Amino acid sequence: MPAESPVVADLAEQDLLDRIFPHLPVGSRTLVPPGDDAAVVVAPDGRYVVTCDVLVEDVHFRRRWSSGEDVGRRAAMQNLADVAAMGARPVALVVGLVTPGSTPVAWVEGLARGLGDACRPLDVGVVGGDLSSGPVLVVAVTAHGDLEGRAAVRRSGAQVGDVVAHAGRRGWSAAGLALLTASRAELDPGLVAAYRSPEPHLAAGPAAALAGATAMLDVSDGLLRDGRRLARASGVTLDLDEPTRAFAADAERLASAAGTLGVDVTEWLLTGGEDHGLLATFPPDVPLPDPFGAIGTVTARTSDLVLVGGRPPRGGTTGWDHFGS
Amino acid sequence: MPAESPVVADLAEQDLLDRIFPHLPVGSRTLVPPGDDAAVVVAPDGRYVVTCDVLVEDVHFRRRWSSGEDVGRRAAMQNLADVAAMGARPVALVVGLVTPGSTPVAWVEGLARGLGDACRPLDVGVVGGDLSSGPVLVVAVTAHGDLEGRAAVRRSGAQVGDVVAHAGRRGWSAAGLALLTASRAELDPGLVAAYRSPEPHLAAGPAAALAGATAMLDVSDGLLRDGRRLARASGVTLDLDEPTRAFAADAERLASAAGTLGVDVTEWLLTGGEDHGLLATFPPDVPLPDPFGAIGTVTARTSDLVLVGGRPPRGGTTGWDHFGS
Structure with missing residues (x-):
């Protein structure tokens, strides 16, 4: 011993x-x-x-x-x-x-x-x-x-016309994992730290409930995959803004690592998992609680559960499936 | 596929x-x-x-x-x-x-x-x-x-003079496992079933609480080991009756398997785990709720946390340690 x-x-x-x-x-x-x-x-x-x-x-x-x-x-x-x-x-x-x-x-x-x-x-x-x-x-x-007396915010309450909003980082964890996989962790230790130890905005959950969020979930498997879950449960379609606009600060933060690794930053923004941001929908007249930002709108259900910029997202960008891996 | x-x-x-x-x-x-x-x-x-x-x-x-x-x-x-x-x-x-x-x-x-x-x-x-x-x-x-409004029954409340009581099977699971290990499952399928799928008296827990149990725990690692846990938490010693008397029906049920395998039935009664019976202590004037039976008394703390028939149990009979295995 x-x-x-x-x-x-x-x-x-x-x-x-x-x-x-x-x-x-x-x-x-x-x-x-x-x-x-x-x-x-x-x-x-x-x-x-x-x-x-x-x-x-x-x-x-x-x-x-x-x-x-x-x-x-x-x-x-x-x-x-x-x-x-x-x-x-x-x-x-x-x-x-x-x-x-x-x-x-x-x-x-x-x-x-x-x-x-x-x-x-x-x-x-x-x-x-x-x-x-x-x-x-x-x-x-x-x-x-x-729940401190509040109603639970489920996945199933999104209404047509609601604002789609997101709180927290997008794509940082996926970028950090990609850097580790490529043995390039030194390129951006902040992204690697985000993969190793995510820091979700936990207070944003109760804040969203207080503000009247109609639906919410934790984005653990990527925006597209989890967005589809919310849309399916609510019987609606989420029409998301172009991710480099909707997540402009994240896109900027990820640009250098994406460039070095030859990855399209949109891929990390749309499909990166494990950041544990919150995806929520709010009635259109509600001021979004900090740190939520608007990233799209809820529309009537179409053949796609999630659209990006009004169009179906490219094939293959489906997000993580831990179990299938 | x-x-x-x-x-x-x-x-x-x-x-x-x-x-x-x-x-x-x-x-x-x-x-x-x-x-x-x-x-x-x-x-x-x-x-x-x-x-x-x-x-x-x-x-x-x-x-x-x-x-x-x-x-x-x-x-x-x-x-x-x-x-x-x-x-x-x-x-x-x-x-x-x-x-x-x-x-x-x-x-x-x-x-x-x-x-x-x-x-x-x-x-x-x-x-x-x-x-x-x-x-x-x-x-x-x-x-x-x-808890349905009741106080939780902890391990630490046993009082000197309390009755020690047990509800449920003793030794069946250990005997069933021993039969499987010896490839003699056919000798007593009932004991093997008790190992594979224990049937604890779950209703006995709330019943004990209602009856005024002063301390209680689930016997998962054997009567001696779990008895010591209760005694240590309560600052007392448990003086258990001779197990073949205290658990006469179990001893009779186990006798044939014990004889065939050359095991002392007392060993199974004292150290067999996984039956998930309940060990509890009650004030001496309390009628024991069904299916509890008296198996000993609580005494002032001695150098042994558990005595059997007034004497320290034989060495080595300490019960299971899943983690150490």
Whole structure:
């Protein structure tokens, strides 16, 4: 046993838990903290929002590209973004963790630190979890939120004439991944950081709900793919503005990396996943809450669920399918 | 592609979801069902109980010993038992599922059927989930429950003089696993079924809470190991009766398998895990709710957290440690 860099198999379960727990906030709304058969969390308005996402090594992340901290923050943030996309405030997480015995303990501590760093500023408690050995790293997060008396904003409420709006980055994560894949991370460390550790605007979810958003979702699989989901659920078509205009600041930010890698920046803007921006629709007379910007309009359903500049998007630009990969 | 027995890699994600969803109950307390970024579930008394457990192939189950239905029922039941052990009524599950592309679709459908079969009679909704490919089967379940206005029954409330009581089977799952390991499943299919698909007394949890239980937990890792957890949390010692007397019916039921395999039945009774019985303590004047039976008394803390017949249990009988295995 190398005392300098122990691996998970060197520790008893309780010893590993003792290394993890100090990094995890309990949360001010947790009535019974971890350590019992289950935690108890307050749900002041008599409802809770719940969602889960699984990250699997070499499917969703690579250890040579992402530290434990990165994966911890990302696992938290992508789940909290789903909570925010209902218009809810994130409150609590539970985490199921599968680790090979050969995993460095430092990596697992990093994961816990990343989870804690993501959750603590938001007063989100990590209220439970389970550890298992297994042949591959798996981080299964279930996140909970509080609607604070508001109606949930679903995917299905978009109305013809609504404004389509987006909050958050577009294409940064895809560009960062492309740089890593091409071994050109040094070209733009900011984009690589956006891939490793996305920073969604979680407060934009409740703000959109308060402002009267008619539909909303978290853009995890790309604007086209997730846009189609919203359009299908609502029985409408989304007519998006030309992406280099709608996301002018993102297009400018991505131009250099796109040029170097020979990628059309429109591709990243339309199909890049994992930025966890929010796509929402608002009645036309509603002032858009910060940081939403208008990116299109809702029209009556046509043969295409999403149009770009009034035309069907080019074939092949369908966004990510984690499962099919 | 063998049309007769397709595997997961043959299907698009949505096609696999379309095979899974029909088996899963939504639950009458689910306000927003699966299909959005998150579900919304009612929490009538302004709190919810939440717990998670992960099952990993070849750590927690083997496909040659357990069908998809078995694993689905077991994944549900062991989580619902944790909810019940707080004194809560189970309400909702979410499921993160990792499957190798080579997994037969029929196995995954079986898993969904098993989850549904466990949940439907209890009006527990399967309110969300996530699918991913990966090199090993992982079933990560997060379960939620409703305390219905009661205080949560924690591990830490046992008082000197309390009665120690247990509800449910003891040792059946361990005996079934031992039969499978010895390739003698035909000797007692009932015990093997108890391993493959435990049937905890979930209603006993709320009943214990109503009756005034001072402490409670789900016995997943064996009576000694989980008894020590309760004793440690409560700052007491549990003095258990001789197991062949305390669990006379179980001892009789296990005798034949134990004799054939050359196992001391006391070992299964004290250290067998995965039956998901409930271990609870009650004030001495309280009539024990069905199906709890008295199995010992709570004494002032001694150097041993658990005594058996007034003496320290034999060395080595510590129960399961999934993680250390």
